[in-house]
Amino acid sequence: xxxxxxxxxxxxxxxxxxxxxxxxxxxxxxxxxxxxxxxxxxxxxxxxxxxxxxxxxxxxxx
Numbered sequence: 614x615x616x617x618x619x620x621x622x623x624x625x626x627x628x629x630x631x632x633x634x635x636x637x638x639x640x641x642x643x644x645x646x647x648x649x650x651x652x653x654x655x656x657x658x659x660x661x662x663x664x665x666x667x668x669x670x671x672x673x674x675x
Contacts, residue, residue: 616657616672622646624669631661631670640670 618639627645640661641650647670649655662671 614674617675618649618652618655618657618661619671619673620647620649621669624667626667626669628666630664630666634660634664636660 625646627642627647629642631647632640632642636658637651637654637656639649639651639655641648657672659672665671
């Protein structure tokens with residue numbers, strides 16, 4: 614199954630932990646919230662989901 618990166622901006626506190634752990638620099642902060650800057654480069658490793666203390670980002674099976 615393929616997976617899709619999903620963000621719940623209302624849960625994001627803008628800590629930037631997911632940005633720091635993303636090995637492909639897919640994520641960034643925009644207006645104090647997480648944003649997908651380069652979705653095509655995402656390797657769906659799950660580090661962002663694993664590291665987010667607020668469950669604001671996750672991989673969803675599609």
